[in-house]
Amino acid sequence: MTRFTRSYKIRFEDCDSAGIVFYPNYFLMLNRLIEDWFADALGVPWGIMHHERKLGVPTVNMQVEFKKASRLDEVLEWSLELRKLGTRSLTLGVGVSCMGEERIAIETVLVSVDLVADGVSSREIPPDIRAGMKNYLVDDKPA
Amino acid sequence: MTRFTRSYKIRFEDCDSAGIVFYPNYFLMLNRLIEDWFADALGVPWGIMHHERKLGVPTVNMQVEFKKASRLDEVLEWSLELRKLGTRSLTLGVGVSCMGEERIAIETVLVSVDLVADGVSSREIPPDIRAGMKNYLVDDKPA
Amino acid sequence: MTRFTRSYKIRFEDCDSAGIVFYPNYFLMLNRLIEDWFADALGVPWGIMHHERKLGVPTVNMQVEFKKASRLDEVLEWSLELRKLGTRSLTLGVGVSCMGEERIAIETVLVSVDLVADGVSSREIPPDIRAGMKNYLVDDKPA
Amino acid sequence: MTRFTRSYKIRFEDCDSAGIVFYPNYFLMLNRLIEDWFADALGVPWGIMHHERKLGVPTVNMQVEFKKASRLDEVLEWSLELRKLGTRSLTLGVGVSCMGEERIAIETVLVSVDLVADGVSSREIPPDIRAGMKNYLVDDKPA
Numbered sequence: 069m070t071r072f073t074r075s076y077k078i079r080f081e082d083c084d085s086a087g088i089v090f091y092p093n094y095f096l097m098l099n100r101l102i103e104d105w106f107a108d109a110l111g112v113p114w115g116i117m118h119h120e121r122k123l124g125v126p127t128v129n130m131q132v133e134f135k136k137a138s139r140l141d142e143v144l145e146w147s148l149e150l151r152k153l154g155t156r157s158l159t160l161g162v163g164v165s166c167m168g169e170e171r172i173a174i175e176t177v178l179v180s181v182d183l184v185a186d187g188v189s190s191r192e193i194p195p196d197i198r199a200g201m202k203n204y205l206v207d208d209k210p211a
Numbered sequence: 212m213t214r215f216t217r218s219y220k221i222r223f224e225d226c227d228s229a230g231i232v233f234y235p236n237y238f239l240m241l242n243r244l245i246e247d248w249f250a251d252a253l254g255v256p257w258g259i260m261h262h263e264r265k266l267g268v269p270t271v272n273m274q275v276e277f278k279k280a281s282r283l284d285e286v287l288e289w290s291l292e293l294r295k296l297g298t299r300s301l302t303l304g305v306g307v308s309c310m311g312e313e314r315i316a317i318e319t320v321l322v323s324v325d326l327v328a329d330g331v332s333s334r335e336i337p338p339d340i341r342a343g344m345k346n347y348l349v350d351d352k353p354a
Numbered sequence: 355m356t357r358f359t360r361s362y363k364i365r366f367e368d369c370d371s372a373g374i375v376f377y378p379n380y381f382l383m384l385n386r387l388i389e390d391w392f393a394d395a396l397g398v399p400w401g402i403m404h405h406e407r408k409l410g411v412p413t414v415n416m417q418v419e420f421k422k423a424s425r426l427d428e429v430l431e432w433s434l435e436l437r438k439l440g441t442r443s444l445t446l447g448v449g450v451s452c453m454g455e456e457r458i459a460i461e462t463v464l465v466s467v468d469l470v471a472d473g474v475s476s477r478e479i480p481p482d483i484r485a486g487m488k489n490y491l492v493d494d495k496p497a
Numbered sequence: 498m499t500r501f502t503r504s505y506k507i508r509f510e511d512c513d514s515a516g517i518v519f520y521p522n523y524f525l526m527l528n529r530l531i532e533d534w535f536a537d538a539l540g541v542p543w544g545i546m547h548h549e550r551k552l553g554v555p556t557v558n559m560q561v562e563f564k565k566a567s568r569l570d571e572v573l574e575w576s577l578e579l580r581k582l583g584t585r586s587l588t589l590g591v592g593v594s595c596m597g598e599e600r601i602a603i604e605t606v607l608v609s610v611d612l613v614a615d616g617v618s619s620r621e622i623p624p625d626i627r628a629g630m631k632n633y634l635v636d637d638k639p640a
Contacts, residue, residue: 079528079529079532080370080371080376080528080532080543080547081370081376081378081525081528081529083370083371084366084367084369084370084371085261085262085366085369085370085371085372085373085426086261086267086269086326086371087371087548088269088331090242090366090367091238091242091269091270092235092236092238092239092241092242092367093235095234095235095238096235096510098235099233099234099235099508099509099510100508100510103508103509107570113570114509114569114570115568115569115570116570118228118229118509118569119228119516119569124229126229126231126234126277126280127234127277128276128277128278129275129276129277130273130274130275130277131273131274131275132272132273132274132275133271133272134269134270134271134272134273135271136331137269137331139544140371140543140544140547140548141536141542141543141544141545183229188231188279188280222385222386222389223385223389223400223404223513223514223519224382224385224386224513224519224521226513226514227509227510227512227513227514228509228512228513228514228515228516228569229514230405230514233509233510235510239367242365242366242367243365243367246365246366250427256427257366257426257427258425258426258427259427261366261426262373262426282401283400283401283404283405283514284393284399284400284401284402371547371548372547372553372555372612374555374617376528377524377528377555377556378521378522378524378525378527378528379521381520381521381524382521384521385519385520385521404514404515405514410515412515412517412520412563412566413520413563414562414563414564415561415562415563416559416560416561416563417559417560417561418558418559418560418561419557419558420555420556420557420558420559421557422617423555423617469515474517474565474566
């Protein structure tokens, strides 16, 4: 099993008037991590996925624990593992740390949807994408 | 017990290329709801709270269920209740609906912090703010 | 000639760590003003305009003068006039003030584009929208 | 004379429901470019600049020409030159291109301000920062 990791530096645009990251901006970083995972690890850049393959992966569920605040210029390491892989959904575990200190823990469930139809009806995760995802599965027995 | 409610229209800026709300933008709306609650119901506009009273209320925990997608020009009703009121933290339950249809359910825990010091150390919720919060408490026995 | 005006309160999400509005957020407010003008004054909500009528109005040119900083909880009055109305483009003058003090002056050119095709080719502004726009034209002789 | 350049990939979060970059997001990219210039070329990360040296560089004037739309997954090259260097302000010329095609041209004026005082009063650009800026000056005679 492999984890997918990316480092994102905290920018001026991310911080609030108290000098710490404004928490909605963490979800932009989370989305970047998942977008980079699809593009760099699963071989499906989201431009192609959304506009040619007409596949979307909206979030349906999320649990977040913010353990410690983060500040401008810190570099956060974002790391993703696949906790469950269903036929039409996936559960990701995401950890965020800075120089070894844990900052955020997230569990999020994404569903695979058909953008040709109404953009909200679920469809099976295509086999090629599913095959790539399995490398990141914590336990080798997908549901 | 009272609920605090506000309606926010979904704008062009909120929507992604699939034509539905990009989920990090829901957390901007959540933050607006809490900001409006402080300003309009608790009598503490955040400009005064942050810059004069040096009090912050960062989020430490959050559970979110996205039940149904929302689209441009829909008006979402956001509604807040106080589920727990501790001396230094509070648990909010937030429901989001559109014309009676449930869209999102959120539970979030905020902590009261001291912005004079490092901006992350907890401090007691000031009595005047706490008094106002009690009106929104689901059950009358604060922890 | 009429001006179209809307007031937007400056929120926590708009402000940077120096406590003033982070300037990219002013362009969100500008876009809200234009979106509200289309929906409330011209009778074309952007959901209908983009998704049913397949018309877009991207920005092609912009001049901005930031005269004075704005802060959390201030209410900014945004006011729009139409300086030029071409067959496929329009030039808007936008003023932003707070309690009579001028804060920002903007001139921006929008072009009418066809979203059925590639989303970037210009098309004529539809007659019904054009008719409404004329009420906001500074001088009665459109180009 | 040197230009400072950075490449930023267009992400899902940058695009609107018409599938092109929502223009306020270009100003986030512009701000990243300037932030990276200060950190990587001038030796002043903005965390240190804002919070320790109490110096801010708000935008006072901006002219923007959007020449061509950009789309998800395109990589934009952002390039900066210094057109004027005053004692308390600087004028930047910024070009944005994709694979040799020009997309956006920006001229923006920043002013150096004192964050100890009110965050809006101008102060002289510190000598060490000014010295680094000169390497990016188009013409060797600062005003």
